[in-house]
Structure formats: structure tokens, C-alpha cells
Amino acid sequence: MTATDNHRAAPATPAAGATPAAGATLPRDPVIRLEALFDTGSLELIAPDTGTGAIAAAGLIDGTGAVAFASDPRVQGGASGEAGCAAIVAAYEEAVRRGVPIIGLWHSGGARLAEGVASLHAVGTIFAAMTRASGLVPQISVVLGPAAGGAAYGPALTDIVILSGLGRIFVTGPDVVRSVTGEDVDMARLGGHEPHSRRSGVASIVTDTDTEAIAQARRLAALLGDHGKVADDPRGADFSGLLPASPRRAYDMHPVIDRVLDAPGVELFPKWAPNVVTTLGRLGGGTVGVVANNPLRLGGCLDATSAEKAARFVRMCDAFGIPLVVLVDTPGYLPGVGQEWDGVVRRGAKLLHAFAECVVPRVTLVTRKAYGGAYIAMNSRSLGATRVLAWPGAEVAVMGAVAAIRILHRRTLAATEPEKLHDTETALAAEHERTVGGLQRALDLGVIDEIIDPAQTRQAIAHAIAAAPQARGAHRNIPL
């Protein structure tokens, strides 16, 4: 073909070991890819395909309107020039005009070399269109092949990024990396599943196959595009036996989340900062976002990365008017030199800001404990929670009673004979609970509204959401 073929970011063959099962990869024809995304027979091209390298279409997903575009990897490796970028910008304008989700299917080497600075300018107009649409309509990116340079930052500006088996995202490919830094790395290790699902936080979801990637995009478009309404009185669910007998024992929060929702939802970033779980699903038929500590990971501590992950999710839900369910079991913010130097103060502040500005109905449930700064950050009353619920036996405090009295009564304890130390600590802790801690104090202060029977969890949360005024945050969703 032409010299620009050299610009292809990637050969069609994946690295060894990364090959998905036969038949799992969609054909390279963008119209076939778009047809797989929309309900059968509903696709309508927004403009005729003139070989611009990108195709845009409108259609239905699960009966709800949506707009989508796909880069055409058959033309110059999907690289974007002026015409292709204009088609994508037009798709964005159409999505905003209709008020429907927009889905991008990416497989592109970035800006077209042959068009020089004109293609750079054109790619920049896509970024501007994405930012104008941010917070107005849900934006989902599905990366089916290599997405390099401008094609990497396109998805990164959207709300949700799904990375399929052969999808690769990087600013510069292995050849450039090798020549500049001397690092020898293949495309999968540089910008495939492992780095983007566990390390970088670039990919919200990874899938082995294109079919699964498209299926997840459809589920998310339906959840974000058609919220429905949270019914006041959903069916109940059995939460017994989910908490371990020992209050010190860690447990997995996922089964609790699954029971709060009507059916298991779509978890975003399951392997990145897993000490916080962010899941979209339905409660009583209406779309909700769940933010939960997971005691199984880092004991449920918040840290810099998980606070940032949660903050972005909260702001996304707020921008689209999706109510939040916040499940709390956290011993605090993670201490350590690494955390402080990593900016746990700056990045943790994002979560405080996100909840404090949030106007959607947001209900907190403390399952077991909420200590310290993390108590405040997890949608406390002080930050404006719609309603704060607690299961019986939950604790809300600056820290655990024993840890607190070891600081408050340091001198007394230092003077205590070792054999009496345990008894003294126990007595002081009980006294501390009576005077400053305990659930009753939290109820008296109004920072917890109600202690609920776990069997009534779904009803109590749904009722609080249904009774609250429906609102929607007036802000964009910057990729925090």
C-alpha cells in the first residue's frame, strides 16, 4: 500500500500465550464490529463509509438508544486523519444531541503520519469533543486492537475502558521504548492485560475475547443509558453468615455486594486497588453504583490508589444521576512512608471532595467498623450522606477502643504491672466505649440514623434512595 503502512502500531499476530480462543476475535471490518454491538437490525450509519478510517453509527442497545463509532484497522492500521476524526467528532455531537451513551471501538495506531500536523490537530478535536460531552452522556471505550498515541488518550478520556484480548494501549510502542530507554518489552507486557488491569488503572475491565468485551459494553450502556428507578420495596435477601465470627477476621465483601444488588453487577477495576470495590448494578430495578471497602484486601484500609479509584467512580455516578450505595468496613487510611510519599493526603482528599460535592442519593451502610479518616471519607453524615445505616454490633470511632486507650492512658499503662496489664486495658477500653465510642453515641449524635436488621438491608437502602430527591451533579468526569 503506502509508506504510512509502516505506521501500523502492531502486527495482527499477538504475543505468544496471549492468543484468545479461535473465533473469539471479531473481524476487522468496523461495520461488522458495530453490528455486534447494537441490537440486531437497529444499526444506521450516521454518514456513508468513504474510507476515512472511522465509521459512526446510531442504533439500539437492549432497546435503548446509543451512538457508536469504530476505527477501521484495514485503512492505514486504523490511524486517524482529518476526515476520520471529523466522523468521530460528529458521532459525539450526535450522542450529546440525543442524550444517549456513546461507545468507541478502538483499533488504531494513532495520528496519521502522512497528514502531519493536520492529523494531530484533528485528534485534538476528538479530545475536546470528549471533554465537552463528559458528564453529559456516558462514554465507553472498547479497545479491540492496538491503540497507540492519540488512540490511547481517546479511551483514557472516557468514563469506562474495556480492554479485549488483543487490545493494547500505550503512548509509544516497544520499538520506541527500546530505542529511548533500552527496555526490552513486548506489546502485551507494555500495554496489555496485566499492566492495565493491575498496575496502571487504565483499563476498567479486561476480557479474553472480543465477544465478551462487546457483551460488557452492552451491559454497561444499558445500565448507564437506562437507569430505571429504584423500587421502594424490593425483595429481601439473606445476609446471615457473611461476617466472620471474629471481629478481627478479614472477609470478602463481594458476596455482600451481590446480595445488595438484584443480580451480580459489573465490577470496574476488580484487580486494581482491590481494597475498594466499585460496581455498577441494579437495586429494585434501578441502576446504582456500589462503593465498598473490601476487608480481604489490605484489611479494608483506604490508600492513595483506592481513594482515587473510588473518587472517580463517585464523580461518574454523580454526573449521570446514579444513586450510590456505600458499604463500609475499614480500619482507616493505610499508614506508611510509601503511602505518604505516594500522596495519600493529596489523593485521599479526592474522595472527600467527590462525596462532599455529590448530589445523588447516597446511602451508607456500616457493616462492621468505620475508623478514623476513612470513616469520614466513606460517605459519612458529615460529608452529606442521604442516610447512614449500620448493622448491629458495628463500631464507629477514631480508632479501636484498645488502641485509643493505649494512647490516652499511656502513663497509667506504663506504670501497670505486666500481669495486670490485660485486665486494666480491658477495663479502660470498656469505659472508653461507654464514654466516647459505641454505636449508641453515634446514634445520639445523629451521625448514624438507624441500626437495621441485616435481613432488611435491601429494603432500607432502596427506601432511602427512593425517598430522596433525584438529582444529578453538574460537572464533568475528569479522569482523576
Add this chain to the structure above:
Amino acid sequence: MVANVWKVVAAEGQQLEAGDTLVILESMKMEIPVLAEEAGTLSKLHVAEGDVVQEGDLIAVLG
């Protein structure tokens, strides 16, 4: 995050299912079970009760 090995639950040579507990760590006043990610035989345990482990340390090998 630093943790103490509070209790060793599984023994070398033991057949394990995915989700079985290998050891229980203690950190941040919490007991945190370390679970087998897939089924297999526990071929080697690299820690004993009372050891201090860091993120990234090898705890056990499943064969």
C-alpha cells in the same frame, strides 16, 4: 504493607482447593487470610508463625 504470620493453616503436601486458606496474616489489627488462588498440592511453605512478611514476599508454592 508489613504483616506478621499469625497462624499457618495448611501443611506441606496437603491437597488444596481454590479458596482454601493457606496462612492467616495479622496486620493493621486485622487477621487477613491468604487463600489459594487455584487448586493444587502445597509443595513448599516459605513462612512460619511469627515471621514478618512484606508485599511481594513468597509465602507458599502450589504445585
